Amino acid sequence: SAEPKGKDAEVTILVSSLTYSFPHFVFLQEQLEDEAAKIGKVKVLRADGQLSAPKQIADIEAAIVQGVDGIIIAPADADALAPAVKAAIDAGVPVVTIDRPVNGVPEVLANVAADNVKGAERQGEAIAAQFPKGATIINLQGIPGDKTANDRNQGVHTTLDKQPDLYKFVSEQTARFSRDQGLAVTENILTGLAEVPQVIVAANDDMALGAAQAVEARKLNGKVAIYGYDGSTDALKAVSDGSLAATVDQFPGKQGRVAVKTLVDFIREGVKPANANILVEPVAITKANLADAERIGTITQ
Amino acid sequence: MTAIGSDAGTTASGGVTPPETSFLSLENLSKSFFGVTVLDRVSLALHPGKVHALLGENGAGKSTLINLLSGIHKPDGGALRLDGETVELTGPHDAQKRGISTIHQEFSLFPDLTVAEAIFAGRLPLNRFGLVHWRRMAQQTAEVMRQLGAEIAPWRRVADLSIAEQQLVEIGRALTLKSRLIIMDEPTASLTPREVDRLKAVVRALTAEGVSILFVSHRLEEVKELADSFTVLRDGVVVARGDIADATIDDLVRWMVGRELLEEDCSHAPSKSGAIVLEVEALKSRPHSARSASVEGVSFTVRAGEIVGLAGLVGAGRTEIARLIFGADPIGGGAIRLNGQAFRPKGPGDAIAAGVALVPEDRKQQSLFPTLAISENFAAAGGVPTGPFGILRRKAEKGAFQHFRDRLKLRSAGANAPIATLSGGNQQKVVLARWLELKPRLLIVDEPTRGVDIGAKADLHRLLRELAADGVAILLISSDLPEVLALSHRILTLRAGRLTGELAGSDADEESLMRLMTLPKAAA
Amino acid sequence: MSLASSPPLARQRPANLIALLARFAPLIFLLLLMALFTFLAPRFLSSLNLFNILRQVSIFGIVAVGMTFVILTRGIDLSIGALIALTGLVAAVVAKGGIPGRLELTAGGGPFAWYWAALAAIVVGGVAGVLQGVFVARLSVPAFVVTLGGMTIFRGLALIIGNGGPISGFDESFGWWGRGMVGAVPVPVIVFLVVVVIAGFVLHSTRYGRSVYAIGSNPEAARLCGLNVNRTLISVYALTGLCAGLGGFLLASRLNSAEAVAGNQYELNVIAAVVIGGTSLYGGTGSIAGTVIGTLLIGVLLNGLVILNVSPYVQQLLIGAIIVGAVTFDIFIKKYKR
């Protein structure tokens, strides 16, 4: 592809985020832009993927027309976005995928990701660690059919299904990633169950926080361990005060910083990363390792 | 009498100074749509306690004038004087507040509301807690309906009423408004003599109280009887005005039409009495829950070349019979035979395929396609055959339409204009043309001349006679008894869903018909 | 028309069983559904669960009451979900005394009390409703378009205010409205009841209420009758906006958090509830009582299917089928009655 632009060249990159309605991606973006500002002379354009592959394709096509120097994308669909990513690279625009890869495009400069399946495995392991003798579990899933929801569901299951006699999923329902439904669905599930379950595992923090409220309203605090996912500010607060047992941090900020650095280095100096697959290891955050959480600084206010 | 003569150009420009007793006067009002002048410097004065008739052919500008008076349209020029003061009406509400209430030609009520609520819409009576006073409302509704001689319960849903009943509700609404001027745009067009008589009595009572009435009707006998004075419009210009006592019906017609009208041929060419086309036996409609009457055990025949009139009071069930035959409503019992064969249409489509046509009574609800053009409205029933794959042949449509347009003297800007730009009577002509173009063997017409002026009415009568002469069987439903008498070879009378008698057209007169129409059921 | 909708008809005595059935069709459907759920999962009928359902539908129901007014005038409001998110965030911002680093809002040093937050949410909802109403009434833009636009705009505003994230953690008095109890009854349920009673009364017994029916039945005729059609139309959107504002406040209070994605697709469930309750999308017929039944039906459905632990995929299928079924049942019986 194109020649390196030189060390101090003005660089414009497009970030096609999966969505800007989820705090996870908003935080990722903020950190990414912060890093860009630190690097200097990097202009970051935002495109909201709205969880839709066609929308992201359209945005990439527009960006190529616009003549950006590089693209960072968190793809909604690994297959659907492959042709558009390929087209961008063919047009001389380097692409870094973030959060998850696209399929079958080896020309991608780098994939910076924390695998959702892996993160959910950490979630499952945290449960197994806290309940070595087994547990009854409520599983709150995300939007049906959504890629993130599927991956996180899969991760939890692969870990805990290894010991099917110990870990029993007594109810698996969707709460569509929302706090409102997390609350209502948990209330309903609790009513329907003869026995109070030991664990509620949720595919994001919002649902977990909703579930925590349902549990609190039933005066079951402390009797049910609730596991969230994302490491959001509210969830970290909840972990520190004990209403959540754990959350999973995928370090979106780090992902954003690495992605923009990698991309700009390549654009300016033609430097390719040593390994095209830059994985950020997700970590389950409990009270014990709270300090490791990326957003721990935000909970004091 | 101040008939201004038929030469329109020299007339109304000379502004007549209204007498000081006039409650409302119009001075040189003008109005045009899309650059076409519809009213040209019209002046008019209305006096308390007097009935003023506004006459003119279809499309002469009567309804437009009324729309100016009731605040719906704003005049392009001229002035409106109320009690001597120039006013500008800002809207219908403003007109109402100033004591002008209007019964519109194309009235529209609230289908989902009850009769009582429709009558009091916008001014529901309140009780001492400021809440709607349902009981008082029902009482007053019952009272005004009684005045009009209509047995319509206050809590009936408006949607369940026939067009005539709705007309009475609309009249009732205007009466309860206690206005100083009541404008009536063809209030009697779908009413039968009994209701018309009641209305006349009501109008007289109102004028005795000093209310002023502006009255529009194409039934000139009625006008003659009721009005004190008149104004004739032609093409938006006042061509004559004066005291009704000084004008004969022939004069009025001449001013309206601008020519001598051919004396209508009332002799009944004895029908050539062809084969029986329609045979109805013990026909019954499906019972409805809130029904005051439904058709029960009706039997009759119509032969080719014969015009059979169906007479009855409002709500007698004439429309229902027509709809049953046409397949518009499901049949509750009995049999229909068409050309000797059992006929049980599943819908109007079947009936049309079998050569039956129905011109429905309610133009607005049942006939017009408001968003379509005149020519499309005309062709809507498929009178003009389409090409292969149902491809439209617009030229042929236009040609066919042209034919009726000339024949029925339809006034319109062009066949492609929206139907809404036509006057009420002209819309009716388009609807008639739609069904005639189908060349049916059995033609059912329900109030075919509703709102049609006498000139066009005569044309239409001639047309119906010709069709009969060509062997079409015609079932004629009309609340205009003179029309029924003039056209029918035979007349059937109906009351409360049952036939009460049959008269030969030549023997019948209004009196004998009225007697049969009001007979109690038992005497059938 | 159903469930004692328009008073004069209500006073007619139903002629027979079918007429009776027709009048109470939505209620009958609801009871049948509840019977089925109880049969399959006896726990469903516990008083705890019934209160659960009531608590869950209360916010939703408040908005449905407003929507009833709009639909009665032949209108529709697709913006309420977004408006709930927006007003919730407004309440949150006021209660937190601003947005850190972007906006400072303080009342004599401390953050504002709950009533200022509630007021702000309700006022913003009302203003948003008025604006939409003006487009619908004065400029005759179809309500579908106006409120579809409104939906996107309000969601955009909510995202801007919250910057994509939640605002959470309010004081006790703020939280009481969503999570408190009066005796055994959750506070939002009481608020819902109050709204229902007021709205039912206004709709059925005041001139204003009757004019809503008249306008929905025939706007042209209403204009000719001197009803102030424009003002009434604007008022119904304003009312729905107020309800959404109240709903947004209650939701923020209940969740102890407000965010821009709250209330997503709420509008569809709310409209379904109103229509299931027998209010016609063609305007002119319907009732608050019906809307309450419709709201409960949706609540019972969402709750019952979860209690039965039906797979989420199959749930979607069943919810769709039951919504269509309920409306079809109502329409079919009414048709049969004729």
Place this chain on the structure above:
Amino acid sequence: MSLASSPPLARQRPANLIALLARFAPLIFLLLLMALFTFLAPRFLSSLNLFNILRQVSIFGIVAVGMTFVILTRGIDLSIGALIALTGLVAAVVAKGGIPGRLELTAGGGPFAWYWAALAAIVVGGVAGVLQGVFVARLSVPAFVVTLGGMTIFRGLALIIGNGGPISGFDESFGWWGRGMVGAVPVPVIVFLVVVVIAGFVLHSTRYGRSVYAIGSNPEAARLCGLNVNRTLISVYALTGLCAGLGGFLLASRLNSAEAVAGNQYELNVIAAVVIGGTSLYGGTGSIAGTVIGTLLIGVLLNGLVILNVSPYVQQLLIGAIIVGAVTFDIFIKKYKR
């Protein structure tokens, strides 16, 4: 009525500038918007970008054409987004020869060719449309309710078929339909054009098309004119279903993947496009040409705002405002003309 919509106005010679403006209001709005974008970002007008826009709107536009028929009859179809997902998955399952471990579908050993996949998608779309049409026409359930239910049901079915996940990776010939080119023109654009031409002809020049207008204009009068109202109503939903099926196939082909969350909230944009094009939600007026303009307007808007690098939150705001603005502009000019 706009853009040579229903013939009557089209053939009337416009009396003056305002009448001309009124007739082409949506087009004028589109051109103004394009001029603005070009002014702000000259790159916008490059032929590459214009083809981009065309490719992006083509699937969406095909469905909008079907929706035009439905809206002309006073109906609405909220289910198309879900139906696109469902039919896309059906095409995918057929093209992949079944669902591993659950369903085996093979044609003489190998998987089915693209045309079987396309056919399956279109047939499923058509059948779904017919079913919805039957509820609307024969049982008189409001279209809003039927298709809202349909939306949930089809989405549920799609989830069940795909078991929540995507099905991806098709052969070249399958992919050609979504990603191929004929000369400089993308294949879906050609498909879109073909659909537009056929639909325009049917709607404006055949008896069937006119009956669609008549039924939307006055259903009761249409029935009394002997038009088969029920059959026509069913047919328009079937048509929209067919279009959604075609759209589902093209989308799967374009994305090389089908999944249950595809086409989410498509319906709202599609309806917006139809209405922006001057088709009235009250039925009886509108045109295919208008819908094409409306579709382009939405496409230009989404593309242009990204090229201008407007913040995503503000984009939402602007999209809502411009949609309302376009319709208001159209209505306002038409009113002024009178």
